[in-house]
Amino acid sequence: MEIVFKAGSYFGQKFALSYFTSKLLSAGSKDKNSNEIAESFERLGGFLEVSQNQERLVVTLHGLTRFFEQYLPDLVEIVFSPSLPEEELDIQKKIANQSYLVSIEKTATEANKIFREGLFGANHSFGKTLQPSEIDIVTRAEISDFHSEFLKNSSFNVFLTGNFSDKDVQLTQAYFQQKSSNSFSALIKSPVLQDVFNLKIEKEESVQSTIRLGRRMFNRHHPDFFKFLVFNTILGGFFGSRLMKNIREEKGLTYGISSSIVPLVDEGYWSIGADVKKENVPLALEEIQKEIDVLKNQLVTEGELSLVKNYMKGSVLSSTNTVFDIMDKHKAILHENLPEDFYNVMLQRIDAVSAQEVQEMTNKYMQDLSTVVVG
Numbered sequence: 001m002e003i004v005f006k007a008g009s010y011f012g013q014k015f016a017l018s019y020f021t022s023k024l025l026s027a028g029s030k031d032k033n034s035n036e037i038a039e040s041f042e043r044l045g046g047f048l049e050v051s052q053n054q055e056r057l058v059v060t061l062h063g064l065t066r067f068f069e070q071y072l073p074d075l076v077e078i079v080f081s082p083s084l085p086e087e088e089l090d091i092q093k094k095i096a097n098q099s100y101l102v103s104i105e106k107t108a109t110e111a112n113k114i115f116r117e118g119l120f121g122a123n124h125s126f127g128k129t130l131q132p133s134e135i136d137i138v139t140r141a142e143i144s145d146f147h148s149e150f151l152k153n154s155s156f157n158v159f160l161t162g163n164f165s166d167k168d169v170q171l172t173q174a175y176f177q178q179k180s181s182n183s184f185s186a187l188i189k190s191p192v193l194q195d196v197f198n199l200k201i202e203k204e205e206s207v208q209s210t211i212r213l214g215r216r217m218f219n220r221h222h223p224d225f226f227k228f229l230v231f232n233t234i235l236g237g238f239f240g241s242r243l244m245k246n247i248r249e250e251k252g253l254t255y256g257i258s259s260s261i262v263p264l265v266d267e268g269y270w271s272i273g274a275d276v277k278k279e280n281v282p283l284a285l286e287e288i289q290k291e292i293d294v295l296k297n298q299l300v301t302e303g304e305l306s307l308v309k310n311y312m313k314g315s316v317l318s319s320t321n322t323v324f325d326i327m328d329k330h331k332a333i334l335h336e337n338l339p340e341d342f343y344n345v346m347l348q349r350i351d352a353v354s355a356q357e358v359q360e361m362t363n364k365y366m367q368d369l370s371t372v373v374v375g
Contacts, residue, residue, distance in 0.1 A: 007057040007150035017146040022052040028083035107210040111374040115212040124191040161327040209375025214271030226349040231361040295362040
């Protein structure tokens with residue numbers, strides 16, 4: 001069972017409120033402390049996970065079907081009436097601060113941070129990173145207010161996946177419908193488009209550098225989405241991509257290089273990422289640009305295009321192997337307001353992309369690219 005709230009880092013008065021709410025939910029309820037909560041699920045073969053991102057906060061229960069009814073009272077109590085203990089907040093703040101200090105020493109972490117700040121702006125949640133300046137200013141009272149507004153008194157979705165009976169569905173409705181609200185859910189708005197940037201951050205003690213190159217893009221609703229997806233796969237979207245063949249296999253500049261598009265609710269972004277030796281950065285950037293230029297000026301052969309399409313279609317089919325995979329597709333359709341047949345027609349849409357359209361995508365979108373190098 002997944003209970004999904006529109007309560008990610010985008011929402012609330014402070015960036016870190018969603019994060020710390022997710023950490024404190026299972027730390028205690030009015031009747032049980034964190035150990036008692038964990039034990040109440042574990043003795044029945046179940047466990048909880050609470051996660052969050054920029055857009056949503058998700059409470060996930062994994063458990064055994066025969067104990068489904070016994071899980072629900074504690075689950076409802078944790079989600080809607082948590083104690084949010086002050087001492088646990090202090091612990092989580094220390095953990096978050098320490099994690100930041102450790103991770104920011106890695107060139108990849110710092111490059112990601114700077115790249116997203118450049119794309120979305122340092123004041124928008126999409127461009128922010130959880131760091132001490134955001135962590136230390138959060139109070140328990142603010143977390144309680146955030147929980148009340150965005151979880152306790154807000155609308156949410158419940159997803160059930162597995163071997164459920166009609167009785168289980170009725171129980172879910174009985175427990176959760178009384179908690180649901182018709183309150184308005186704010187829209188997620190993207191920030192204004194930022195200027196193109198090229199940044200190099202020196203880290204003298206580092207023997208390698210991290211490269212991030214990309215730009216703001218679109219979401220799954222855009223008419224070019226599938227065409228761009230095929231272009232991206234050819235360039236850097238799988239192990240046999242052009243970037244991998246050139247920069248990893250032929251030049252030996254990196255262990256791995258890839259490109260990907262990240263669709264968001266309102267838009268998205270696209271990036272290339274690689275770690276290379278510091279002295280090889282200029283050559284790596286030159287070769288990346290060379291591969292982009294080739295796609296701009298030469299049509300992809302039918303053989304390569306067919307290979308990539310078959311890989312993509314195989315990936316789509318393998319991503320629906322389990323009931324959990326299928327539910328992920330349903331969640332994407334609901335959360336992103338996609339057409340109900342989005343995944344049903346995906347194979348046909350991929351198959352319909354031509355070599356000319358791949359070239360068109362390259363010339364249309366491989367411009368105004370921003371670059372970050374850290375190392």
